[in-house]
Amino acid sequence: MLRMVVLVSGRGSNLQAILDAIENRRLAAEVAKVISDVPNAYALKRAKRAGVPTCCVERRDHSSRADFETALADCAEEAEPDLIVLAGFMRVLGRGFLDRFSGKVINIHPSLLPSFRGLEAQRQALEAGVRYAGCTVHFVNLGVDSGPIIDQRVVPVLPEDDVETLSARILEQEHDLLVDVIRRFGAGLV
Ligand code: GAR
DSSP states (O other), X not given: OEEEXXXXXXXXXXXXXXXXXXXXXSSOEEEEEEEESSTTOHHHHHHHHTTOOEEEOOGGGSSSHHHHHHHHHHHHHXXXXXXXXXXXXXXXXXXXXXXXXXXXXXXXXXXXXXSSOSXXXXXXXXXXXXXXXXXXXXXXXXXXXXXXXXXXXXXXXXXXXXXXXXXXXXXXXXXXXXXXXXXXXXXXXX
């Protein structure tokens, strides 16, 4: 069965979608560990509630980015993952982490990449005046939200949308898309 490590920084609704899909047997996989870079991230509570081991690796506890990434990678490697999922993990990872999990790290991003990389993608979409927005799951490379695209979902942008309403519409699709991509990865189809 596919063993995952999920990296989070915040609310963890995408993590919850994965945990729910496993619980409901819509996804044959296991979350072996949840790692946060933010100690009070709500995602950690969700993991504990589901009985998933957690750990927190904070940037400020490490003198360099390289040391931080080594600690993060050591923590992930202990769980022997087949796949590492960045689910609302808000840091850019470099070679110190990625070289140890080549082809095994995916990220979910709330835009139709390659448009609107980086922070506040939904706000960027609204400011650009696009009529369609969405989300993307992609492999993580050294760039920011620039790795090979695995799949996407599209939602309309409505005239009355603000960041909150658009984000909510995209988020619903994120949950579905992420579980779907993980299922396909587990089946060797990605
Ligand atoms: C999600 O919208 C995710 O796509 C986004 O953060 C949110 C996390 O929500 N990620 C990024 O913007 C990464 N660049 P969640 O914590 O409820 O899953």
